[in-house]
Amino acid sequence: MSQQLKLTNSIDYKPISVSTSLRKKNLGQYMTPESIAHFMAAMFPDSFDRSCHLLDAGAGCGALTSAFLDRWKTGKFGFSAVNVTMYEIDALLRQQLHSQIANYPEANISVLECDYIMDSMNRLPHEETYSHVILNPPYKKINSHSTHRKALNAIGVEMVNLYSAFVALAILQTKHQGQIVAIIPRSFCNGPYYKAFRQLLLEHTTIKHIHLFKARNKAFQEDSVLQENIIIRLEKGSSPAMVRISSSTDASFDDLSYFDLPIERIVFPEDTEQFIHIPSSTEILNLESSESIKYSLQDLNIQISTGPVVDFRLKEHLCSMPCENTAPLLYPIHFRTNKLVWPLSDIRKPNAIKRNVDTEKWLYPTGFYCVVKRFSTKEEKRRIVARVIDPNVFKNMPPVLGFENHLNVFHQNKRGLPPELAYGLSTFLNSTELDEYFRRFNGHTQVNATDLRKLKYPSMDVLLQLGVWTMAQSSFEQSDIDLKITELTS
Incomplete structure (x- = not known):
């Protein structure tokens, strides 16, 4: 039956x-x-x-x-x-x-x-x-x-x-x-x-x-x-x-x-x-009860957008490796372990996008950004995976970046964030409590900009303090992240 x-x-x-x-x-x-x-x-x-x-x-x-x-x-x-x-x-x-x-x-x-x-x-x-x-x-x-x-x-x-x-x-x-x-x-x-x-x-x-x-x-x-x-x-x-x-x-x-x-x-x-x-x-999470975690992205003057480069629509403008008059193009695959690795020679995805009148409107100024992968694998340990774009990776490249459509990008009026803010956001989004909270209403493997926009965030002061702490660490464990966030928001 x-x-x-x-x-x-x-x-x-x-x-x-x-x-x-x-x-x-x-x-x-x-x-x-x-x-x-x-x-x-x-x-x-x-x-x-x-x-x-x-x-x-x-x-x-x-x-x-x-x-x-x-x-x-x-x-x-x-x-x-x-x-x-x-x-x-x-x-x-x-x-x-x-x-x-x-x-x-x-x-x-x-x-x-x-x-x-x-x-x-x-x-x-x-x-x-x-x-x-x-x-x-x-x-x-x-x-x-x-x-x-x-x-x-x-x-x-x-x-x-x-x-x-x-x-x-x-x-x-x-x-x-x-x-x-x-x-x-x-x-x-x-x-x-x-x-x-x-x-x-x-x-x-x-x-x-x-x-x-x-x-x-x-x-x-x-x-x-x-x-x-x-x-x-x-x-x-x-x-x-x-x-x-x-x-x-x-x-x-x-x-x-x-x-x-x-x-x-x-x-x-x-x-x-x-x-x-x-x-x-x-259990009532600290995220739900803390007076320090009650701010919207609008309160913080931060915006989030889906990466604007849809590769199949701009196929003729993509290059496997950077060359003259191209800008870096970033995919989720460029984030290995905890850092950005670009360019990559062992991937099928392009590493660069040509700069011209057809592509310029899809590019962002080079700077610090916090990005979140839009898709996780079916049984991936974390639903939200956040990383920081460090512009120092792109030395000797034009001052613009392409974000592929499988990334969500935190920015301020389509420009980069202060480095401390980018790192603070990334660390908060990678916390255990945030992942648990997110899973309570998101039951699939896609992380949309709308979902991230609905979250409540720590105050700007807390995010900046968290960013300063993150940048000072040579390495840290998940427990260190969770402990530091609890210390700053309790």
């Missing part, structure tokens, strides 16, 4: 007629362990209402509904009748689905072969049908010109991904105090792309329970799924209160642990972006 995670790559979510192995590859279907389906069913609170109407959109082979009905049969739910509406557009999966639900003659089950999003257009905005929803929706971006995007826009649901669209529509179709349990990527918790989804979710529901998998490469290890997923339970229309945070290493749930936190620790009341923070413990 299994449910499938669909990571669909077609323009619209449509079935394709190919062999099973190629179909799985093309649709990106990954089998979820049965244990996860039963864990999700167990997240619903006990209920002794007389009737239940369950929605399972994108039902796959029926594992989630089967787990829910298994729980009903044990008496944990007191429903005298269960109606189930299942959507599955894939004909091959429906064959397995019909075979699976035949094991539950006690339930009244309808399997709809139509597209869930398009069918929902005929049911909204007035129909609130479901008392319970269990979801493992497809994972796929929605093309801005697709039928799905146009249909969603027509009812005021601005979604960029099928998984957020499925959950959003399910929320709108759920009755007051209805329960929704879904396994979805954690990526919606932060960033501008999912702001509309977060607003809809928090306007119509209350978060009741979030489950984390500590090792993202183990929960779905049979299919090598590295997407960081969470399981979330929402209640329609209730008042915000406490949120249960649970975690386990993998889908065995052998080391399951949990704690409760007030909703204010999950969604900060003053946060207009409504980022969703998921702490791994009840």
Whole structure:
């Protein structure tokens, strides 16, 4: 018994007629362990209402509904009748689905072969049908010109991904105090792309329970799924209160642990972006409580931008090594261990960019900068990796630099920073507490300028003191960084 995670790559979510192995590859279907389906069913609170109407959109082979009905049969739910509406557009999966639900003659089950999003257009905005929803929706971006995007826009649901669209529509179709349990990527918790989804979710529901998998490469290890997923339970229309945070290493749930936190620790009341923070413990970080760490980049007159050089668009202007009338071009690969190494002869990336009328507007004046890699590897120890650009590396070069698009650059009005400030920023961003705090709302490997802009920073005085200390050290350990920051900010 299994449910499938669909990571669909077609323009619209449509079935394709190919062999099973190629179909799985093309649709990106990954089998979820049965244990996860039963864990999700167990997240619903006990209920002794007389009737239940369950929605399972994108039902796959029926594992989630089967787990829910298994729980009903044990008496944990007191429903005298269960109606189930299942959507599955894939004909091959429906064959397995019909075979699976035949094991539950006690339930009244309808399997709809139509597209869930398009069918929902005929049911909204007035129909609130479901008392319970269990979801493992497809994972796929929605093309801005697709039928799905146009249909969603027509009812005021601005979604960029099928998984957020499925959950959003399910929320709108759920009755007051209805329960929704879904396994979805954690990526919606932060960033501008999912702001509309977060607003809809928090306007119509209350978060009741979030489950984390500590090792993202183990929960779905049979299919090598590295997407960081969470399981979330929402209640329609209730008042915000406490949120249960649970975690386990993998889908065995052998080391399951949990704690409760007030909703204010999950969604900060003053946060207009409504980022969703998921702490791994009840500990209040110094970063959250220190009066010295409360400043925005705007308060500090510091800006952050994504590196402006997009190499494939400027390919004809790039050079493998510096030569006459070129400027240094910096990629993340130029940062080895704790220092900038440029140029590098053992890389495939270019080391320089030509200076001309087509490139000049993308270059920054040479100076001290703090930069952060935009992408980390799937299981890299640190999410934020900050480094300092020291202009002394570029002796005998023109007084401009190119920053490739995979770097975030801290600057002051597109010019360099005082050296003490560049080093202070870098050291703060490389602290253990900052990394822990960042992981609470960022569940993927991308570090966007928007995310770094949302952080709170120490005062300018503290950053400068931290920079002076950093520049005076010949070497230091992580514990030295953490101790010094605590000393300056406590």
